[in-house]
Amino acid sequence: MADESPLIRSLRAAVAAAPGDVPLRLHFAELLLAEGRSDEAVAEAAAALQHAPGDAGARALMVRAMGVPPVPPAPDPAPAPAPEPPAPARPDAPRPPSFDWAAAEEQVSDLVGPRFLEDPQAEGGDGLTGDAAAWDVDAPGAVRLADVGGMTDVKERLEAAFLAPMRNPELRRLYGKSLRGGLLLYGPPGCGKTFIARAVAGELGANFLTVSLSDVLDMWIGASEKNVHDIFETARRQAPCVVFLDELDALGGKRSRTQNNGLRNVVNQLLTELDGIASGAGNEGVFVLAATNVPWDVDIALRRPGRLDRTLLVLPPDAPAREAILRYHLRERPIEAVDLGKLVKATEDFSGADLAHLCETAAESALLDSARTGSVRLITTKDLLGAAKQIRPSTEPWFAAARNVAMFANEGGLYDDLLAYLKRKRKL
Ligand SMILES: Nc1ncnc2c1ncn2[C@@H]1O[C@H](COP(=O)(O)OP(=O)(O)OP(=O)(O)O)[C@@H](O)[C@H]1O
Numbered sequence: 001m002a003d004e005s006p007l008i009r010s011l012r013a014a015v016a017a018a019p020g021d022v023p024l025r026l027h028f029a030e031l032l033l034a035e036g037r038s039d040e041a042v043a044e045a046a047a048a049l050q051h052a053p054g055d056a057g058a059r060a061l062m063v064r065a066m067g068v069p070p071v072p073p074a075p076d077p078a079p080a081p082a083p084e085p086p087a088p089a090r091p092d093a094p095r096p097p098s099f100d101w102a103a104a105e106e107q108v109s110d111l112v113g114p115r116f117l118e119d120p121q122a123e124g125g126d127g128l129t130g131d132a133a134a135w136d137v138d139a140p141g142a143v144r145l146a147d148v149g150g151m152t153d154v155k156e157r158l159e160a161a162f163l164a165p166m167r168n169p170e171l172r173r174l175y176g177k178s179l180r181g182g183l184l185l186y187g188p189p190g191c192g193k194t195f196i197a198r199a200v201a202g203e204l205g206a207n208f209l210t211v212s213l214s215d216v217l218d219m220w221i222g223a224s225e226k227n228v229h230d231i232f233e234t235a236r237r238q239a240p241c242v243v244f245l246d247e248l249d250a251l252g253g254k255r256s257r258t259q260n261n262g263l264r265n266v267v268n269q270l271l272t273e274l275d276g277i278a279s280g281a282g283n284e285g286v287f288v289l290a291a292t293n294v295p296w297d298v299d300i301a302l303r304r305p306g307r308l309d310r311t312l313l314v315l316p317p318d319a320p321a322r323e324a325i326l327r328y329h330l331r332e333r334p335i336e337a338v339d340l341g342k343l344v345k346a347t348e349d350f351s352g353a354d355l356a357h358l359c360e361t362a363a364e365s366a367l368l369d370s371a372r373t374g375s376v377r378l379i380t381t382k383d384l385l386g387a388a389k390q391i392r393p394s395t396e397p398w399f400a401a402a403r404n405v406a407m408f409a410n411e412g413g414l415y416d417d418l419l420a421y422l423k424r425k426r427k428l
């Protein structure tokens with residue numbers, strides 16, 4: 001910030017250098033508060049509480065910074081109004097005078113950062129099509145496999161099936177074309193396919209070009225094929241580059257064979273590009289990853305040898321992964337002595353997205369409570385466990401569908417991994 005005082009600036013630097021120094025952080029927060037920057041003071045107090053849960057000084061400061069008036073003496077002699085039940089306050093509804101809902105909501109939402117920490121790439125590109133299509137390429141990212149919590153099986157398989165051969169040109173030469181195909185990630189929604197693809201790009205030190213296939217499809221005849229070609233041209237220019245084809249099922253085999261001839265052409269163009277990569281010429285350093293929730297809808301031609309010939313099942317996060325995900329989503333929220341072990345046990349089958357939603361729900365209930373009582377309180381294990389009870393794992397319907405496919409359409413052992421998992425979990 002350009003206009004801040006030198007003292008604030010140097011304290012900010014000191015705090016950044018010693019994030020665990022609670023007294024220093026509180027001192028900094030006091031100064032911010034004195035300058036009227038209460039939102040930042042709240043955030044600092046919350047950070048202090050993460051390091052020293054329950055610290056009385058930090059709590060007091062947070063309450064002051066949030067501007068909650070110390071329960072005002074009633075102006076009239078009428079008995080103190082019983083706290084209103086929290087009819088989820090509409091923005092235009094009259095507010096009880098003792099608590100400024102809007103301000104608190106604003107402050108707390110500043111405090112907890114973005115309400116949902118969604119991967120912007122997961123939303124799928126920019127909808128750019130046609131001539132102006134400039135496919136966004138991200139520089140080698142900060143996400144590495146080490147950031148993916150748990151999921152040891154997935155990591156080992158990625159290493160063996162993809163990373164080792166990619167890193168090792170000798171090995172590639174030895175095995176020739178057979179290692180050049182891409183990797184198809186599949187599994188229930190919200191379980192980390194996109195996240196893992198990004199981590200793979202990070203491991204390879206490669207650029208990352210993510211394409212949601214519904215963005216490729218253009219109403220103009222021929223434009224969709226051109227989009228596919230442009231994407232791979234961009235990747236070649238930016239090599240080393242991982243091309244990540246999200247929602248591969250948008251080119252569903254069934255659909256492309258029936259009503260829509262246009263789709264057939266897009267599939268064909270994609271096949272040409274994939275074969276080009278398999279042949280190597282001019283495609284050094286271009287890697288293809290794809291993802292889908294419904295692999296049984298993916299055109300089978302795309303899965304032939306040399307194309308997307310290896311698959312990787314990405315299951316709901318295991319216990320260590322759930323812990324990592326919960327830590328991540330709670331990292332900037334005002335929590336108090338949360339028992340992660342209990343929470344991890346209560347969230348079997350939850351997807352990464354479900355866990356994000358759970359943290360959000362718990363934060364909401366603590367916020368509502370604070371509003372109701374007029375005194376700020378932190379998010380507790382109880383809030384989180386309560387939220388876990390309310391949320392049904394969104395992976396259930398997926399497993400119901402997948403079960404049938406694994407049992408009755410497992411041609412060529414395509415879904416052996418899935419079958420093994422279902423057996424292990426007694427879901428068959
Ligand atoms: N093992 C993990 N470690 C840390 N975070 C994870 C892990 N798995 C998932 N996540 C988190 O869960 C969120 C959802 O994952 P992601 O968007 O990658 O799922 P997806 O399988 O691509 O979902 P969709 O099918 O909806 O596209 C990610 O933003 C990420 O933060």
Ligand SMILES: [Mg+2]
Pocket residue numbers: 122193194195246291
């Ligand atoms: Mg995704």
